[in-house]
Amino acid sequence: MPEQSVGDRRPTAPLPGRSASPTRLGASQLLLATPASGDSSPVIIDLHCHYAFAALRASSIERFSFEPQVAVRAGQPAHPTEYDSCLSPRLRRRLVWRAARRWLGLPETDRELDQRLGDHYERHLGPAGPVERFVLLAFDAARDERGECPPLPGPGDRFGSDLYTSNSLVRDACRRRADRFLFGASVHPYRPEAVACVEEVFAGGACLLKWMPLHQNIDIRDPRTLGVLRKCAQLGLPLLVHYGPEFSLATQCPQYRSVRPLLEVLRGLRAEGQMPCVIVAHVATPVMPLGDQDSHRALLDALTGEFADAPLYADLAALATWTKAGFLSRLARRQELHHKLLFGSDFPIPPGLARLRWKLGRNYRQIAAVQSWPQQAALAVRCLGFNEIVLHRAAELLPNLRYFDQPATG
Numbered sequence: 001m002p003e004q005s006v007g008d009r010r011p012t013a014p015l016p017g018r019s020a021s022p023t024r025l026g027a028s029q030l031l032l033a034t035p036a037s038g039d040s041s042p043v044i045i046d047l048h049c050h051y052a053f054a055a056l057r058a059s060s061i062e063r064f065s066f067e068p069q070v071a072v073r074a075g076q077p078a079h080p081t082e083y084d085s086c087l088s089p090r091l092r093r094r095l096v097w098r099a100a101r102r103w104l105g106l107p108e109t110d111r112e113l114d115q116r117l118g119d120h121y122e123r124h125l126g127p128a129g130p131v132e133r134f135v136l137l138a139f140d141a142a143r144d145e146r147g148e149c150p151p152l153p154g155p156g157d158r159f160g161s162d163l164y165t166s167n168s169l170v171r172d173a174c175r176r177r178a179d180r181f182l183f184g185a186s187v188h189p190y191r192p193e194a195v196a197c198v199e200e201v202f203a204g205g206a207c208l209l210k211w212m213p214l215h216q217n218i219d220i221r222d223p224r225t226l227g228v229l230r231k232c233a234q235l236g237l238p239l240l241v242h243y244g245p246e247f248s249l250a251t252q253c254p255q256y257r258s259v260r261p262l263l264e265v266l267r268g269l270r271a272e273g274q275m276p277c278v279i280v281a282h283v284a285t286p287v288m289p290l291g292d293q294d295s296h297r298a299l300l301d302a303l304t305g306e307f308a309d310a311p312l313y314a315d316l317a318a319l320a321t322w323t324k325a326g327f328l329s330r331l332a333r334r335q336e337l338h339h340k341l342l343f344g345s346d347f348p349i350p351p352g353l354a355r356l357r358w359k360l361g362r363n364y365r366q367i368a369a370v371q372s373w374p375q376q377a378a379l380a381v382r383c384l385g386f387n388e389i390v391l392h393r394a395a396e397l398l399p400n401l402r403y404f405d406q407p408a409t410g
């Protein structure tokens with residue numbers, strides 16, 4: 001995969017934020033309104049946006065101490081951490097990736113593909129709308145039990161990272177777009193000195209920590225994981241964690257699919273007074289409507305029962321997609337749950353609004369005409385009757401929201 005520089009690819013002009021002019025979208029002004037300048041309501045955050053490139057090496061960005069620039073070793077299989085962001089050959093052979101590539105008309109070469117992906121982020125995360133800030137997610141590499149990171153997996157390989165995005169790359173994007181982006185960090189708990197790495201990303205502006213245990217190989221009960229969870233509790237750094245089935249990346253550790261061990265661990269940490277804020281992605285829903293709902297049901301029970309008064313939440317990421325839209329409609333009716341739900345889009349996964357057409361009624365056309373997928377998803381959530389707390393809660397929970405407003409200290 002060729003070396004690339006992102007320095008000339010990511011423009012530095014500020015994106016429209018709270019001071020931008022409201023976008024005129026048509027009749028339902030209350031539903032579709034963009035926050036006006038001076039509006040004192042909490043900022044609306046999309047806390048679940050992936051930030052990934054095919055084969056990107058950033059030049060001249062400041063790096064976290066645990067992410068030094070790694071030289072490419074000729075003749076040896078590439079490791080994910082040789083890049084700042086990359087996709088594995090295994091992922092690129094998966095049907096979901098090939099279908100997305102064809103559907104979006106993505107180019108073949110890595111350089112052109114990364115250019116196109118950069119434009120894609122611009123087009124969807126730039127336009128004004130109800131969502132004013134986007135948490136861009138780093139994605140640490142998968143590690144084995146010893147904490148070692150295997151090479152990028154090819155087709156048929158059993159274990160490796162399908163996706164990697166460095167914390168350094170995401171922090172740099174946040175610095176460039178302090179008006180728009182927030183830093184979602186990712187530190188694998190089996191990394192050497194993982195707790196110190198978490199302290200470093202928090203001091204570097206992280207507003208949450210992202211894990212996908214069934215892909216990255218993270219046992220929530222492992223002592224190294226518990227150490228990081230206790231550190232998150234101390235720092236006030238929320239964990240955004242995936243449980244339930246996954247369809248984009250390989251489920252290479254199916255034993256970490258269920259949310260139940262997480263709930264057990266949180267029970268113990270809570271008893272110690274060391275439970276961090278935990279946000280379970282996608283409300284732990286299955287990929288397909290008739291898929292395994294055990295984690296989803298267990299999570300809903302926990303949110304309304306044992307953890308009703310504890311900092312356990314769930315995000316709505318990807319619930320506006322074609323296969324999960326039924327769950328979104330059902331959750332819209334569960335008003336008693338809304339104070340436990342947070343808005344996220346799972347961008348660049350596209351929403352499937354046509355599936356919600358009947359529920360969105362006369363607002364459907366206006367929402368579908370909005371260019372930005374995350375803005376579409378937020379408008380759909382509002383239109384379906386979710387309490388506004390779902391859109392505003394993240395602004396109360398996430399730390400470091402103003403971190404990048406300050407001039408960089410180097």
Ligand SMILES: [Zn+2]
Pocket residue numbers: 048050281317346
């Ligand atoms: Zn996601």
